Every structure is written in structure tokens, then in C-alpha cells.
Amino acid sequence: MYKIKANSHNELVAIGKFGEETIHIVHCGETIEDLKDDVATPYIVAEECTNFARVHLVTNFSEDEALQQVDEYLREKEDIKETHLIGVFEAEL
Secondary structure (H helix, E strand, O other), X not given: OEEEEEOOOOOEEEEXXXXXXXXXXXXXXXXXXXXXXXXXXXXXXXXXXXXXXXXXXXXXXXXXXXXXXXXXXXXXXXXXXXXXXXXXXXEEO
16 A cells, blocks of 8 residues: 655655655645545556556555556546556545
8 A cells, every 4th residue: 555645845645555655646635634625535556658657646445446547647648558557546535
């Protein structure tokens, strides 16, 4: 389970068992307050469709919907034909 916090630069970061991880793309509220107001669950979705792995923050109602949201973003906004989603993890605030 990840915990979402704001770092010293007021950017959202994911805190996991290996420490602080950068969130590369935020698909939802960009502050802790916005995330608290959201009725959906925050998820961390990891993918490696480019030359390096990226971490996405989304809010949705299930892990499957969170994966589909990132898959759709990659196909439609970044024109990636073959997405490679590594995993999805529920997060808490």
C-alpha cells in the first residue's frame, strides 16, 4: 500500500516500502485537499511504455478501472500502440 503525501516542494509523491517515489503523471486532483474531496479511491499505476518506467496517480472505483484509465490515456494522448502496465496499487492519504 502506498501513502500519498506532499513533499517540500508541495508536489504529490508516493511513499512505499522503499521510500519516496516520484509521481510522473497526475490524472486527478493535484493537492492532498483535492484528493480528500474526491469520492473515488486513489491508485498508483506503474507502466513502462517508453524508455523508462513511469508512475501515474489516478482516482477511480476499482483497480481494473484505474488500469483502463491509464491504458486509455497512453493510447489516446501519447499514441502508444502497445501499452505495458506493470501494476496497480491502492493508495491512502
